[in-house]
Amino acid sequence: MPKLSTFFSIFSFLFFSSFVASANFDFNANCLKAYQNIFELKLGTARQLIAAEKKIHPNNSIVPLLENYVDYFYLLTTESKSEFERLESNKDNRIDQISDDDKNSPYCLYAQAQINLQWALIRGRYGSYFTAAREINKANSLLQENTKKFPGFHLNGIGLGIINSVMGALPDGVLKSTLSTFGLKGNLQTGVNMLDKLAENLPKSAYKPFYEEAVFNYAYVLSDVARSPSAYAKTMKYTARIADSSLLKAYLQAYVCARNGHTDEAINILTDRPIGATYQAFPYLDYLMGIAKLNKLDYSAATYFERYLQTYKGVNYIKDANLHLGWISLLKGDASGFSALMAKTKTSGYTYHERDKQALNEANAPVPNTDLLKARLLFDGGYLTKALAILTDSKAEDFASTKDKTEYYYRLGRINDNLDNDDTALSNYQNAINTGKNLKYYYAAKAAVQMGKIYEKKKNLPKAKSSFNTAINMKGHEDENSIETEAKQGLRRIGG
Template sequence: MLKPLRIKRYTKYLFLCCCLAVPNLALANFDFNANCLKAYQNIFELKLATARQLIANEKKVHPNNSIVPLLENYVDYFYLITTESKTEFDRLEANKSARIDQISDDDKTSPYYLYAQAEINLQWALIRGRYGAYLTAAREINRANNMLQDNSKKFPGFHLNGKGLGLINAVIGALPDGFLKSTLSTFGLRGNLQQGLNMLDKLAENLPKSSYEPFYEETVFYYAYVLSDVAKSPQAYAKTMKYTARIADSSLLKSYLQAYVCTRNGHNDEAIEILTNRPSGAYYQAFPYLDYLMGIAKLNKLDYSASASFDRFLQTNKGVNYIKDANLHLGWIALLKGDDAGYNAYAAKAKSSGYTYQERDKQALNDANAPVPNKNLLKARLLFDGAYLSKAAELLNGTNADDYTSPKDKAEYYYRLGRINDDLGKDELALANYQNAINVGKNLKYYYAAKAAIQMGKIYEKSNPAKAKASFNTAIGMKNHEYESSIEAEAKQGLKRLGN
């Protein structure tokens, strides 16, 4: 069960407002008053309709308060994250310039002057990046970074600068080589993943002890994203659960963060429990992705009732992402239930519907175009993703490589067995499995061999830096396979850790 609510009752807002409303924090037209704080809190509970009403009231009472356009942008940002709608993105994007204009005409002596503009630029860059608009996103990231750097020099005690700077450092530091990274480099931006993580960790640790405590949830939101998706940190689960524990159970964003990190880090049953008990009602922004996430978690334990969650996602989703992947998962359910025709029908939908902005949709398209998956390997893959390691090992240990006829299946067999033994702490077995995956799959278009080399490098990091370096370089040397850019980036991070 989720831990009980420890803080955040609206009766505290007047006190918090007084803490914030000191001369260097809330000057005339940047007034983060009690009403604004209440709207901000509702945004981070994903009660967007309530937040919109509070913001509208603030505009009537204080039409020149330049915190309002910042809050309006937060609402748009989370609305677009939860809807995944490219159409809504195109409609709402026009709001950006008017908000920046209002803020840029205001009090230049306030720490919120540059901070608010930087936040708006950064939020639009993050959304834009989801749709591949990398050039404009790079410009916005550069603009946000410059503003936050300037603001840090002018107001070194304004701790909120560290939130955006930590995020920018981490994301740029982990970017694979490609258009976005090269474009950012032309602006002189060179990130550092560890530095970004350190900045966000320090903020998450210290904000509750300061007058900036109301901004804690936002910091944790970005920190959890960086830990899980950017750094792929082994500490992602522990740190996310630690820092989200003090957020109100009434926050749907908390349920999302916790469930997401649980599904990504081997706490599958906990994810199902969190999603089952998540807050609901008319006050909350619709969030179809959570049904998709429930489907993933259920199927990871081979619970075929997952189909209802995927169906609900496809029926309520108005966005462009995870459509291919949801259809592919429905196809897997059909296949595992013995319905080959059903699998073929869903695989066809995975090819024809949805988009490929997200990596999961790109991989779903690859899987749909590949030969029909081996059922035994598919079950092992799903069980491993849910961290049901003993069950997955039992499945594969009952077979051997000769039971699989195609090179693809042989490579996957060794790779899956390697991952299972790796997570079970059986390093020598894992290394042998990974080497076999490389031997069989190094010239195939599938990711198994390159990812096996990455995993070998991580094992060797603990005891043999030279072999670790060789393994990471092996991964980099493999070309023309799935996930090539992200695997290469992961290998380069490994080399960086080794001091190369």
């Protein structure tokens, strides 16, 4: 990728010739350099550059925006609730400085919107849904107004793309109902399209330095919000332009690889990621390496989960890391170690994140069957033929509990589904529904969603609609909100 320094003079000429910008919203070369360091997760360097800019140009209202970016990525990487509470008071002071500045700059409304949106995204991680909803609504209003005032200011599309995507995919719950009181609605596909357009076109425009931010948000939406089958291909395509010195690039690539069955690639990226004191500490990457290693049944994963638990000071994935350590003990034949770690999963950590909620459910469930657990891990790692081999010699009657019988059918369905053995997958999914539809576990409802997707792919829309509705009509099971939302999205896609 060309060095950022080559962009400065070009950017300054093209961008500021397009807009009448006040000197008090001066995204100058020093600010651009700070911004670039933020998106490489070199937060210490960014802080130094921002401090220097503040000293030279104390009235430059780009500075509070950059300071907020630093806080945002610091909180994303640490996930510390105490640090969130300490830094939260910065928000209003920054917005006050920006809102008092030049109303004829496209950055005036944009910067206020970005700060509101960033705090909302962080706040939502701790269950502060009403305040987060208010900030999302405020950000949306500011961006809509800015789009009318400055239709050529393409950066508006970053925030609007996120808001549309998140609003369009939110499961039923407190945040969605709170946002609806503001009359705020979104459309997932509209948001995805906006971010895709930015990722494709920013490198060809005067907004080239903002490319990494667009890609960061697009990758998040594709993987976590839309759960798009194109998440891997598009993330790898668009991050290829980003410098290898970016730790954020390594995170995005490793995350999307691990989430989409490219486990060996994820491990290689994490092994080769940039390191050093220049970079913000990011314990999550050890957790991610643990997940990747265990998904190929490499029990050295324990080292990474343990390091994560030792170095991490935040609130997420603590239960899930302990759950995975318990699974390693179980797979190694250490029953007492497994029991101790299940007890630890129940008592340690928090349940803000869905993975921790699920970890708690699993810790309270019966001891998993080791063959089913191995098949599950290998499937998640993308090792489909190995996963299938684990279950090939088994049949439902080999499993004592209804739960295990249901999971057996579900796992076979998922594996055959990803191997494009559609008829076999449909048969197994139907068996999972028949066997487990009255259980509290997610297998039957998720099987119905997957059936709907297969029928959707086959253009058999009546059966797709029936399968999605089957999933929606199952109540009282774990993961109910997200599975129901996924089914409703399926119905919207097929016009049901």
